[in-house]
Amino acid sequence: MGNSAQERSLPYVPDCYVVPPSCEPRDVLNSNSEIVPTIDISRLRSGDVERREVIQELSLACQQFGFFQMVNHGINQSILDGALVVAKAFFELPAKEKMKFMSNDVYAPVRYSTSLKDGLDKIQFWRIFLKHYAHPLDRWIHLWPQNPPQYREKMGKFCEEIRKLSLEIMGAITESLGLGKDYLSSRMDENGMQVMAVNCYPPCPEPATALGLPPHSDYSCITILLQNLAGLEILHSTDHSGAGHWVLVPEVKGVLKVHIGDHVEVLSNGLYKSVVHKASLNEEKTRISLASLHSLGMDEKMSVPNQLVNDENPPRYRESSFNDFLDFLVKSDISQGDRFIDTLRIKD
Template sequence: MGDQDESSSSSFSMGKSAQERGLSYVPECYVIPTSHRARLTPQVAPVPIIDFGKFKRGSDQERAVVIQEIRTACRQLGFFNIINHGIHKSVLDGALSMASEFFELPGSEKAKFMCNDVHKPVRYGTSFKDGVDEFQFWRVFLKHYAHPLDKWINSWPNNPPNYRETMGEYCREVMKLSLEITSAITESLGIGPTYLTKKMENGMQVVTVNGYPPCPKPEMALGLPPHSDYTCFTIVLQSFPGLEILHAEDGKWNLVPQLESALQVLIGDHFEVLSNGLYKSVVHRATLNTERTRTSIASLHSLGIDEKMGTAKELVSEEQPQRYRESSFRDFLNFLSANAIAEGKSFINSLKLV
């Protein structure tokens, strides 16, 4: 989550967004059709919980069980929670705290990073656009590239004063975890644990820090529209529930429950391509509430910006012909610049051959 923008063709207002003004009503440009609205009391998703400690430190038998659990989760939902992932709770809490502190800064401070160019490696935005004729979402965000960390960290905000140090520690730990998750997923596909190791070590980590302010009528708007992520996968940390996933079989939206210190893993478009459709990228959205700002940190992991992801040849046969064309992170950015994601344009659909 977090790779979808509503900013590709419009300029941002340099003032406060509608959300930040504390409006007592929902402006018409935020109101979504009744058929697309979230329920105030959504059904909670039966999300698989993967004990990642058993993958890293367990017996061969325990490790094999975890691999099978990941395989099942990726085939059925494209989504799972992981616990015992090795990142200390203080690191998770520190990252969420920095996210909240950044969004609480004066508008003039955040505006230093305001930009509507999706190719920029560091940028801040709100969904508020000049004019009222374009559809908007109830969200503010900060995006920055994060790997290799020493290349990008000095371009991040230095206010709050500890942002770079605290968020940098989180990004470093999540990057290490992402390589372990990659190994587990490729092993679960039967193509081996080192299939993508080198490419992911040299790949992209894009971190999207999201803020979803209180909304007076949360059922009438969304923080993010339904979408799948262009990445191999996304690792999400959220302050409290608000992430919903679409169950492919029954077409119903389910709320992802909160688990203490857990992280969420969302399969992205490029792993759907790699798996030749065996694993599906999960469609998800961000919902709102009336009480407080929800923050989430989405760490999106992919190959290098111009490295093409194609289907593993081991997963192609006469019975299972190749179903997708290859693409890169830059291809996605170009797609995002030219298409209205909020209107239902899908990057993964543009890759399908059959």
């Protein structure tokens, strides 16, 4: 730990970082720059007719992509820029300062590490990250880094604004499922989890041979992502067989990305799909991404609502919690294609 190839800026990619085609067949699924759904979130705050139109757009995006971009979300650009600046500054600190937070304990509320599980997985990934809990903020912020000096202030403000936006988006999602906009919002507001994954992908000398993160889906209800460079790719499934192609999500300043997570797939009984995504690398530039993951409380179970179940449409998923996901993470290897959502599906 603290001695990884990406941390040392090695001029070559060690063998343990080389992703074999059997794990990630990039010669079959070619990336492209298709247009992904973009939703004007300010229209959710308009009259009933316009709100219904936006919720329909959101519903289609959740069904077809499991992903959409948000414009006019209402968060000031200075707050977004400030969070990216302090994130980058943290990763530029001396190793001794970052090592204070070094941990492979996935249950730790604040931890610095590399790859997925530092040095433990069969394939390593060209990534450095700091993860920390962010809600309720006053419970966790004193555990965050004090260096750089403005980290707590600027990242804290970002987390607060993103969390308020997440509740609005979750209200629209539950409304789109016919459950009403308040179905989950009060539970997520009072006891919900917000986990920040502050990711750094340093320049990689051979970006075609390695990955920042392997194909995976997020355990959460939704993830809201801010990035400074393109590098996020989503898998757009074009048929029921699961076949599809990779879409490179373009980077536009100020635009936020929303990933549908495993728990919204459960909530919708499979109507909405958690998006499979990966992080590709840049040969010259460092990519920073701030992923804010939102879910119910640590031990609170997400299950298929009774309102979405009948004789023709039985429950297709078992209930689970954030803590169940952490248990899965300890014993599984995401680099080998293990997915939490697959453990929740009820076999016919």
